[in-house]
Amino acid sequence: MSDWIEVAKMEELPRLSARVVQFDTVKIAVFRTSQDAVLAVKDRCPHRGGPLSQGIVHGNLVTCPMHNWRIDLATGEAVQPDQGCVRTYETKVEDGRVYLRLSSAAANANSCVEHA
Amino acid sequence: MQKMKLVMVGNGMAGMRTIEELLKIAPGLYDITVFGAELHPNYNRILLSPVLAGEQTVQDIVLNSMDWYAENGIHLHLGKKIDKIDRKNRVVEAEDGSRAEYDRLLLATGSNPFMLPVPGADLPGVISFRDIADVEAMISASAQYKHAVVIGGGLLGLEAANGLKQRGMEVSVVHIAPWLMERQLDEPAARLLQKSLEDKGLKFLLQKQTAELVRGESGRVCAVNFKDGESIPADLVVMAVGIRPNTELAESAGIHCHRGIVVNDTMQTFDPRVYAVGECVNHRGVAYGLVAPLFEQAKVAANHLAEYGISRYQGSVTSTKLKVTGIDLFSAGDFTGDEGTESLVFSDPGSGDYKKVVIKDNKLVGACLYGDTINGAWYFDLLREGTDISQFRKTILFGQHHLGDSGHGPADHVAALPDTAEICGCNGVCKGDIVKAIVDKKLFTLDDVRAHTKASSSCGSCTGLVEALLAHTVGDYSVAPSKKPLCKCTEHSHDEVIAAIKDKGLKSMRAVFDFLEWKTPDGCASCRPALNYYLLARWPGEYQDDKHSRFINERAHGNIQKDGSFSVVPRMWGGLTNPKELRAIADVAEKYRVPEVKVTGGQRIDLFGVKKEDLPLMWKDLSAAGFVSGHAYGKALRTVKTCVGSQWCRFGTQDSTGLGVKLEQLTWGSWMPHKYKLAVSGCPRNCAEATIKDFGVVCVDSGYELHVGGNGGIKVRVTDLLCKVETEEQVMEYCGAFAQLYREEAHYLERTAPWVERVGLNYIKQRILEDEKGRVELNERFKHGQRFAQIDPWKERAEGVDATEFQTIRISA
Ligand SMILES: Cc1cc2nc3c(=O)[nH]c(=O)nc-3n(C[C@H](O)[C@H](O)[C@H](O)COP(=O)(O)OP(=O)(O)OC[C@H]3O[C@@H](n4cnc5c(N)ncnc54)[C@H](O)[C@@H]3O)c2cc1C
Ligand code: HEM
Ligand code: SF4
Numbered sequence: 001m002s003d004w005i006e007v008a009k010m011e012e013l014p015r016l017s018a019r020v021v022q023f024d025t026v027k028i029a030v031f032r033t034s035q036d037a038v039l040a041v042k043d044r045c046p047h048r049g050g051p052l053s054q055g056i057v058h059g060n061l062v063t064c065p066m067h068n069w070r071i072d073l074a075t076g077e078a079v080q081p082d083q084g085c086v087r088t089y090e091t092k093v094e095d096g097r098v099y100l101r102l103s104s105a106a107a108n109a110n111s112c113v114e115h116a
Numbered sequence: 117m118q119k120m121k122l123v124m125v126g127n128g129m130a131g132m133r134t135i136e137e138l139l140k141i142a143p144g145l146y147d148i149t150v151f152g153a154e155l156h157p158n159y160n161r162i163l164l165s166p167v168l169a170g171e172q173t174v175q176d177i178v179l180n181s182m183d184w185y186a187e188n189g190i191h192l193h194l195g196k197k198i199d200k201i202d203r204k205n206r207v208v209e210a211e212d213g214s215r216a217e218y219d220r221l222l223l224a225t226g227s228n229p230f231m232l233p234v235p236g237a238d239l240p241g242v243i244s245f246r247d248i249a250d251v252e253a254m255i256s257a258s259a260q261y262k263h264a265v266v267i268g269g270g271l272l273g274l275e276a277a278n279g280l281k282q283r284g285m286e287v288s289v290v291h292i293a294p295w296l297m298e299r300q301l302d303e304p305a306a307r308l309l310q311k312s313l314e315d316k317g318l319k320f321l322l323q324k325q326t327a328e329l330v331r332g333e334s335g336r337v338c339a340v341n342f343k344d345g346e347s348i349p350a351d352l353v354v355m356a357v358g359i360r361p362n363t364e365l366a367e368s369a370g371i372h373c374h375r376g377i378v379v380n381d382t383m384q385t386f387d388p389r390v391y392a393v394g395e396c397v398n399h400r401g402v403a404y405g406l407v408a409p410l411f412e413q414a415k416v417a418a419n420h421l422a423e424y425g426i427s428r429y430q431g432s433v434t435s436t437k438l439k440v441t442g443i444d445l446f447s448a449g450d451f452t453g454d455e456g457t458e459s460l461v462f463s464d465p466g467s468g469d470y471k472k473v474v475i476k477d478n479k480l481v482g483a484c485l486y487g488d489t490i491n492g493a494w495y496f497d498l499l500r501e502g503t504d505i506s507q508f509r510k511t512i513l514f515g516q517h518h519l520g521d522s523g524h525g526p527a528d529h530v531a532a533l534p535d536t537a538e539i540c541g542c543n544g545v546c547k548g549d550i551v552k553a554i555v556d557k558k559l560f561t562l563d564d565v566r567a568h569t570k571a572s573s574s575c576g577s578c579t580g581l582v583e584a585l586l587a588h589t590v591g592d593y594s595v596a597p598s599k600k601p602l603c604k605c606t607e608h609s610h611d612e613v614i615a616a617i618k619d620k621g622l623k624s625m626r627a628v629f630d631f632l633e634w635k636t637p638d639g640c641a642s643c644r645p646a647l648n649y650y651l652l653a654r655w656p657g658e659y660q661d662d663k664h665s666r667f668i669n670e671r672a673h674g675n676i677q678k679d680g681s682f683s684v685v686p687r688m689w690g691g692l693t694n695p696k697e698l699r700a701i702a703d704v705a706e707k708y709r710v711p712e713v714k715v716t717g718g719q720r721i722d723l724f725g726v727k728k729e730d731l732p733l734m735w736k737d738l739s740a741a742g743f744v745s746g747h748a749y750g751k752a753l754r755t756v757k758t759c760v761g762s763q764w765c766r767f768g769t770q771d772s773t774g775l776g777v778k779l780e781q782l783t784w785g786s787w788m789p790h791k792y793k794l795a796v797s798g799c800p801r802n803c804a805e806a807t808i809k810d811f812g813v814v815c816v817d818s819g820y821e822l823h824v825g826g827n828g829g830i831k832v833r834v835t836d837l838l839c840k841v842e843t844e845e846q847v848m849e850y851c852g853a854f855a856q857l858y859r860e861e862a863h864y865l866e867r868t869a870p871w872v873e874r875v876g877l878n879y880i881k882q883r884i885l886e887d888e889k890g891r892v893e894l895n896e897r898f899k900h901g902q903r904f905a906q907i908d909p910w911k912e913r914a915e916g917v918d919a920t921e922f923q924t925i926r927i928s929a
Contacts, residue, residue, distance in 0.1 A: 014920070016638065016664040016665075017664050017921075019923075019925055020925065021924070021926075021927060023927050033638075034638045035637075051680050054668040054672075056644060056665065056667070057638070058638040059637055063641030065676060070641075
């Protein structure tokens with residue numbers, strides 16, 4: 001079975017915004033940038049756990065609504081001088097549909113070790 | 117392709133700051149080579165004073181380590197003094213014969229201490245106070261000898277004298293003027309300074325001219341003779357009588373110099389390939405000797421070296437502080453005053469406090485403080501920004517504590533606070549964290565501290581405290597730009613952006629980005645909400661609100677709480693309600709299992725803990741019961757607080773409740789630069805607290821007093837009385853006009869209190885009271901905007917607008 005899961009149509013994901021995908025208890029924020037890149041990270045800021053999905057998106061970055069940390073959505077890394085990272089998930093867009101890869105083996109697309 | 121070659125001569129503070137700025141904006145553009153005559157990597161020259169005093173070590177003050185140069189691929193040549201520039205072949209040559217070619221040359225040779233041309237000035241034991249070598253010489257002399265004489269009672273001389281005293285020497289300071297630091301202090305302040313230095317054991321010889329330095333038997337200096345015949349013993353003489361721009365190299369290469377290397381506003385010398393920054397420079401006739409202006413120059417030079425070509429250095433206003441532990445003085449601008457100025461003075465010789473501010477045409481032009489200097493930063497801001505101070509002239513000497521949320525004015529002396537004291541309430545940052553970051557990461561500016569600690573990056577009300585900490589930790593160091601860019605995405609200030617949107621007819625965010633050459637593709641979380649507001653306020657009905665440029669609270673039309681849930685506050689007009697409304701609220705609270713219900717300070721009811729997905733459903737029920745959004749989450753009109761007024765109260769003079777309802781119906785839905793609150797009290801007992809609101813009405817027998825610019829919150833500011841009017845219609849008109857003036861001219865996130873202070877009440881009176889036609893037009897524009905703003909966002913969303921914002925996509929395994 002392919003482990004890609006369709007989560008939304010592209011038109012349900014407006015530019016410069018995010019949708020929250022809930023899988024069991026895990027919330028994943030799926031973003032669309034102004035350049036139409038679709039990027040997904042766990043919906044939890046590495047700083048104090050703020051919901052990244054609710055932040056303002058600019059370039060490949062999102063600014064967390066809680067304390068203005070900026071997270072690079074492509075790498076999951078916080079932008080200097082902040083330090084920390086958030087888990088990223090693989091995404092793809094085919095025929096105007098957005099897919100997310102969740103299988104546990106491939107899920108951790110970057111090497112971020114999560115803090116509880 | 118071969119990289120261009122940049123050579124810098126003078127491995128000091130201004131030059132290296134330029135290189136750092138350049139690496140930030142155009143890394144990899146140049147192959148960089150640095151020559152420095154000293155044997156040390158770039159260090160913080162300012163902190164030589166604490167090193168001399170034994171409070172810090174040479175290691176502590178290094179700014180760029182050797183590793184730093186290596187990591188950035190910079191070829192560093194230490195201990196090599198350049199003595200030749202061949203401009204034709206574009207090569208520099210050092211004394212030892214090493215050479216380097218350049219495409220661009222940056223001269224940052226600093227300055228030379230001026231040595232008095234008296235006999236004996238070249239004796240062993242006679243030194244200046246400029247670099248690490250001088251400090252080392254002083255430290256070693258202090259271990260062997262007893263008598264030190266410092267010639268020069270300015271900043272540098274006093275810091276040297278203090279350091280030598282701390283090292284155990286007997287120190288006399290010789291000064292030619294009648295009082296110390298005559299270029300920074302007036303006589304009373306200088307006397308206080310002298311007294312506290314005398315208490316520390318220093319001796320002073322004022323109005324004394326040095327005739328000769330006497331050679332002792334060992335060949336070393338042994339005494340100083342004065343023109344009046346007197347003589348004092350001296351085993352060490354420190355000359356601190358001034359500095360001269362070091363232009364020797366530039367002059368030898370035929371580059372135009374006149375009291376410094378002459379540069380234009382882009383820091384370019386007369387040879388277009390050669391730039392110069394720092395103390396060696398003469399810009400518009402001024403050579404600066406403090407780092408803040410030099411860092412501004414560095415930024416401009418880097419911008420041009422990076423081939424951005426868009427910034428100009430236009431000169432700086434500087435301020436002074438003395439870094440002698442336990443002594444606080446501050447001086448800026450014209451502190452003596454002349455015929456056209458007035459001076460306000462506060463003097464308390466008992467406590468050793470002295471304050472003087474000099475005012476001209478209702479603006480601050482100078483300040484001189486001794487003892488309590490905590491308001492120095494604030495005065496300096498007023499001075500630079502040319503703020504109209506007529507409204508708080510009476511209390512200006514007592515500092516800023518009585519003023520509103522304008523973001524400055526530390527409430528207490530930061531030095532006395534423990535490390536665990538919280539400085540930034542917004543981000544939970546303590547004093548210890550900030551000081552550690554300043555020291556460990558070598559931070560200089562407020563912006564650096566904001567980026568690294570997040571302190572003062574949010575509400576900004578702790579800005580003054582953070583600046584004070586910065587000054588306390590590293591000396592007064594903050595760079596002082598004459599205009600503040602809106603954010604890091606642009607060079608333009610709020611005012612420039614507002615003007616461009618209006619004058620150039622920019623009607624979309626893209627148009628603003630393009631016309632003003634934004635540096636980032638989509639802006640950032642600071643500028644996008646600001647631009648969205650400016651566009652919306654300027655072009656109602658034409659500009660399409662961009663919800664993706666709004667903070668989450670405004671996007672979701674509720675306040676996000678710390679657990680990610682939201683709160684819902686329905687509007688209650690003028691704080692009035694009835695059983696039917698209360699029943700409807702009770703019903704939704706039960707239906708959606710709202711965990712907490714509270715009456716707000718704005719006279720309405722807050723339902724806490726609502727899940728985001730439930731918001732549209734709840735709004736649907738509230739909407740059906742006749743409620744609209746209370747905008748408790750927005751930079752918008754919040755509430756109109758009222759008292760019961762003449763309808764019930766025996767003191768009431770007018771129908772304050774009824775007027776409050778009318779005002780809320782007029783203003784609700786309006787987006788503002790920041791939150792905006794109204795109140796109406798029925799008599800001067802003022803039960804609705806109208807005098808701490810953005811626009812407050814106090815009813816009196818003969819009409820209505822209108823008050824503006826008040827603020828509750830952390831720093832309470834009482835309103836200013838704008839005027840008195842006679843009818844409710846007038847209240848409505850003035851209310852609309854004032855709101856519109858604020859909407860059109862204040863900076864985004866600037867509340868009315870700091871805005872009124874910045875522009876001055878006189879200006880507001882002139883626009884609202886004197887210019888009748890203008891007032892009518894402002895009010896018309898306000899009402900026009902309201903046609904588009906008074907659409908209830910809750911109702912729309914209950915009907916399905918923007919549904920995806922509120923839906924979570926659920927998938928199961
Ligand atoms: C003790 C002391 C305390 C101070 N306190 C303060 C303060 O509290 N606040 C404040 O704002 N300012 C203060 N200053 C002033 C501040 O340090 C200077 O304004 C600043 O360092 C000047 O920077 P610059 O880069 O222009 O010159 P410098 O930092 O002097 O750098 C110039 C460098 O170029 C080298 N050089 C010169 N000619 C050549 C050549 N031909 N070839 C190679 N190298 C060359 C020099 O050796 C030197 O290292 C203080 C200065 C001193 C000495
Ligand atoms: C994220 C932070 C904040 C949230 C979520 C928040 C929320 C609220 C809400 C919901 C109300 C009720 C207002 C109404 O009925 O419309 C309120 C009232 C009030 N808030 Fe805040 N607030 C915040 C920050 C602040 C700050 C920083 C200040 C001070 C500068 C402040 C000062 C006040 C005051 C004085 C009132 C009472 C208003 C009145 O009596 O009219 N609030 N706040
Ligand atoms: S302000 Fe005056 S009119 Fe209003 S309730 Fe208080 S006493 Fe009565």
